[in-house]
Amino acid sequence: xxxxxxxxxxxxxxxxxxxxxxxxxxxxxxxxxxxxxxxxxxxxxxxxxxxxxxxxxxxxxxxxxxxxxxxxxxxxxxxxxxxxxxxxxxxxxxxxxxxxxxxxxxxxxxxxxxxxxxxxxxxxxxxxxxxxxxxxxxxxxxxxxxxxxxxxxxxxxxxxxxxxxxxxxxxxxxxxxxxxxxxxxxxxxxxxxxxxxxxxxxxxxxxxxxxxxxxxxxxxxxxxxxxxxxxxxxxxxxxxxxxxxxxxxxxxxxxxxxxxxxxxxxxxxxxxxxxxxxxxxxxxxxx
Numbered sequence: 459x460x461x462x463x464x465x466x467x468x469x470x471x472x473x474x475x476x477x478x479x480x481x482x483x484x485x486x487x488x489x490x491x492x493x494x495x496x497x498x499x500x501x502x503x504x505x506x507x508x509x510x511x512x513x514x515x516x517x518x519x520x521x522x523x524x525x526x527x528x529x530x531x532x533x534x535x536x537x538x539x540x541x542x543x544x545x546x547x548x549x550x551x552x553x554x555x556x557x558x559x560x561x562x563x564x565x566x567x568x569x570x571x572x573x574x575x576x577x578x579x580x581x582x583x584x585x586x587x588x589x590x591x592x593x594x595x596x597x598x599x600x601x602x603x604x605x606x607x608x609x610x611x612x613x614x615x616x617x618x619x620x621x622x623x624x625x626x627x628x629x630x631x632x633x634x635x636x637x638x639x640x641x642x643x644x645x646x647x648x649x650x651x652x653x654x655x656x657x658x659x660x661x662x663x664x665x666x667x668x669x670x671x672x673x674x675x676x677x678x679x680x681x682x683x684x685x686x687x688x689x690x691x692x693x694x695x696x697x698x699x700x701x702x703x704x705x706x707x708x709x710x711x712x713x714x715x716x717x718x719x720x721x722x723x724x725x726x727x728x729x730x731x732x733x734x735x736x737x738x739x740x741x742x743x744x745x
Contacts, residue, residue: 498526506709508533518681522728552733567698568738575737579635597638600630613693656718661694676720
């Protein structure tokens with residue numbers, strides 16, 4: 459068969475043209491989809507020397523509010539804790555006023571209180587008891603040690619090995635008692651209370667830093683405990699719930715203000731935007 463008569467075989471008859479390679483299919487990997495924005499964006503991570511802020515997503519479905527937890531850690535080599543009370547320090551104030559009047563770095567609730575301002579749990583302010591031990595509560599934040607051999611702050615549990623309240627009061631000048639979120643080994647504790655509410659809490663992490671905690675989201679305290687157990691805390695106790703749950707931080711590099719709102723059976727909405735007056739607070743100040 460002659461090449462000149464069959465045009466379709468022209469290439470095959472041309473010895474100067476090599477074999478035709480099949481077309482190559484170039485596969486392009488799909489570009490990763492952009493990560494969805496966090497429901498809990500962090501405004502600023504450093505608030506000052508030894509003072510850091512974090513935001514975590516709560517593993518819960520709140521009755522109100524975004525599922526966010528604010529965490530502020532303070533190195534007690536730079537700062538110290540103190541207790542302030544209306545009985546001894548000039549009356550009640552909202553958290554921002556406590557901070558401004560006493561030139562503090564941070565202010566948070568010092569536990570629940572009766573209508574006359576007396577704490578519901580044991581509170582010892584610089585060696586002076588403001589209230590008695592409440593057998594319903596098994597958690598204690600102790601700070602201002604009398605001896606440099608003791609840690610600057612600890613969380614102790616009534617049912618933990620070696621606990622002795624009398625000894626704790628001898629060793630530490632200031633104590634706040636309330637319900638615990640974490641067990642003796644740092645495990646989350648379940649609460650019988652099924653109500654949902656905003657919450658303020660405080661703890662100590664495994665590096666010895668004091669940790670201020672605030673969730674505006676209305677969740678159960680069992681759900682909050684489950685998230686706290688992931689934060690490398692040695693212990694944590696509840697301070698206050700609902701619209702009274704307050705946290706203000708004013709560091710040299712940044713600020714943070716958090717207000718509570720929702721509480722089952724009390725304020726069942728996320729509308730509160732005002733700090734409530736507090737008779738007793740835990741404060742942070744520069745050493």
